[in-house]
Amino acid sequence: MAALVRLQNVTKQYRTPNGTVTAVDAVDLDVEQGEILGVIGYSGAGKSTLVRLINALEKPTDGTVHVGNDELTALPERRVRAVRREIGMIFQQFNLFNSRTVAGNVAYPLKLAGVGQPERDQRVARLLDFVGLLEKAHSFPDQLSGGQKQRVGIARALATDPKLLLADEATSALDPETTADVLALLKRVNRELGITIVVITHEMDVIRTIADRVAVMDNGRIVELGSVYDVFSAPSTPTVARFVATVLHDRPSPETLSRLRAAHPGRLVTVKVLDQKGFTGLLSRVFAEHHVENQIVYGGISELQERSIGALTYELTGPQASVDGALAALTAQGIDYAEERVEDNA
Numbered sequence: 001m002a003a004l005v006r007l008q009n010v011t012k013q014y015r016t017p018n019g020t021v022t023a024v025d026a027v028d029l030d031v032e033q034g035e036i037l038g039v040i041g042y043s044g045a046g047k048s049t050l051v052r053l054i055n056a057l058e059k060p061t062d063g064t065v066h067v068g069n070d071e072l073t074a075l076p077e078r079r080v081r082a083v084r085r086e087i088g089m090i091f092q093q094f095n096l097f098n099s100r101t102v103a104g105n106v107a108y109p110l111k112l113a114g115v116g117q118p119e120r121d122q123r124v125a126r127l128l129d130f131v132g133l134l135e136k137a138h139s140f141p142d143q144l145s146g147g148q149k150q151r152v153g154i155a156r157a158l159a160t161d162p163k164l165l166l167a168d169e170a171t172s173a174l175d176p177e178t179t180a181d182v183l184a185l186l187k188r189v190n191r192e193l194g195i196t197i198v199v200i201t202h203e204m205d206v207i208r209t210i211a212d213r214v215a216v217m218d219n220g221r222i223v224e225l226g227s228v229y230d231v232f233s234a235p236s237t238p239t240v241a242r243f244v245a246t247v248l249h250d251r252p253s254p255e256t257l258s259r260l261r262a263a264h265p266g267r268l269v270t271v272k273v274l275d276q277k278g279f280t281g282l283l284s285r286v287f288a289e290h291h292v293e294n295q296i297v298y299g300g301i302s303e304l305q306e307r308s309i310g311a312l313t314y315e316l317t318g319p320q321a322s323v324d325g326a327l328a329a330l331t332a333q334g335i336d337y338a339e340e341r342v343e344d345n346a
């Protein structure tokens with residue numbers, strides 16, 4: 001796959017009265033043509049700055065940003081505006097004109113681009129139909145729900161046929177159900193219209209629902225980049241592990257473990273779920289062969305990119321040697337587990 005956006009060694013610093021802030025720090029990143037790339041990080045990690053570097057609202061202090069074949073810092077302002085027209089943006093607060101109708105909002109970028117009335121009307125109708133809001137064409141933003149406003153935002157962002165859509169916390173102001181609808185729409189934008197999307201978020205659930213790949217930002221740097229499944233299943237930094245724990249079952253927290261410990265006298269072992277058929281059946285057989293009683297006391301299995309992922313905490317009861325034998329058998333089968341001891345976690 002070819003890269004649509006390429007950041008090479010990009011640094012962005014701001015001078016403030018309190019000194020220099022490095023918002024983006026030596027970032028290398030390719031956004032591949034046709035993908036949905038999620039960028040996740042805590043507040044202040046540098047995500048919004050990254051977006052503003054991609055759409056040339058900011059110039060890097062160091063490094064280069066390519067969109068297609070164009071290197072943004074080398075282009076005259078007139079050409080930068082042309083590149084910007086190929087990039088759609090949607091925002092957390094929707095940024096609609098309240099004085100214009102829904103149709104008027106979607107038509108606005110077409111007007112700016114000099115598209116004449118009959119074609120404009122046709123395109124607006126087609127876009128509103130795509131986002132499911134044709135019957136609201138003559139309503140005003142105030143008369144719409146948050147989810148509907150974001151649909152208008154999406155229709156407007158698509159008006160000039162962009163190659164790339166940047167979504168900056170686009171669902172952060174929406175409730176979970178509406179978030180799911182908007183994310184489903186963004187997925188259609190990607191799959192049906194072939195538009196590359198960069199989704200900026202602080203919510204792992206958004207990444208899990210929509211992204212093909214994820215970049216994790218921390219302190220201006222990209223600390224992890226890979227397929228959503230790979231990053232979720234084997235987080236290699238504490239920041240990533242904390243994000244993953246918000247949406248997937250992982251080892252029990254110290255508080256949960258204390259509660260489990262109080263209720264379950266047997267040995268507590270958390271097994272990492274592998275994406276293979278009959279995985280839990282395999283575990284049951286291993287335990288049975290070693291005459292170890294087992295029950296799941298915590299955890300769960302989720303689906304991610306059509307593969308299983310998660311963790312199951314078992315209470316194992318039986319003679320020490322039998323439990324040790326069963327655990328050795330798990331290791332021999334390549335199954336990853338961790339024994340939960342309250343003192344480990346304290």
Ligand SMILES: Nc1ncnc2c1ncn2[C@@H]1O[C@H](COP(=O)(O)OP(=O)(O)OP(=O)(O)O)[C@@H](O)[C@H]1O
Pocket residue numbers: 014015016021022023041042043044045046047048049050
């Ligand atoms: N124009 C600016 N002037 C000075 N500092 C800035 C400016 N823009 C961003 N920063 C600083 O750069 C760092 C990264 O900010 P940025 O907004 O990119 O992070 P973010 O991950 O998008 O966070 P949030 O989700 O809170 O917006 C922060 O420390 C921020 O204070």
